[in-house]
Amino acid sequence: MKAIEKDNRDICEDRCVHPQTVCLAKAAMLKDDKVQDLAEMFKIxxxxxxxxxxxxxSRGEMCVCDIAETLGMNQSAVSHQLRTLRGARLVKFRKAGKEALYSLDDDHVISLMCQGLEHISHEDRR
Incomplete structure (x- = not known):
């Protein structure tokens, strides 16, 4: 197996800390609980x-049966994923008779999706 050569192009050649920059960056740091919450959301x-x-x-409210059929999955597997999404406040549900209808929790979820899609589309243009 060929040894991987060490590439130092992505580090400073000389140690040069900029105190004012560091101070401003530390002042703007997210609190640990927010970092944890954000990491959990991205994990989900x-x-x-x-x-x-x-x-x-994102196209509108659907019942669990229709989501399962669309994805070619069983309702139990879809329901498990929906519980996870609901726990993260990404989706919400309501009962209509015997049906469980799901929708996105709010417009922020659509924004997250759009931003992600825009970013990966941007990556394709490199």
């Missing part, structure tokens, strides 16, 4: 099935 968004569900729901 890191599942392809959940992304598909969010994308489907």
């Amino acid at each position: 968004l890191g599942d392809p099935t959940r992304i598909k569900i969010l994308h489907i729901l």
Whole structure:
């Protein structure tokens, strides 16, 4: 196996700390609880099935049966993913008779999806 050469192009050649820059960056740091919450949200968004569900729901409210049919999955598996998304406040549900209808929790979820899609589309243009 060929040894990987060390590439130092992405580090400073000389140690040169800029105190004012560091001070400003430290003052703007997120609190640890916010960092943890954000990391958890991105972890939840890191599942392809959940992304598909969010994308489907971005077009409007759907019942669990229709989501399962659209994805070619059983209701139990879809329900499990929806519980995770609901726990993260990304989706909400309501009962209409015997149906459980799901929708995106708010417009922020659509914004997250749009920003992510815009970013990956930007990456394709490199």
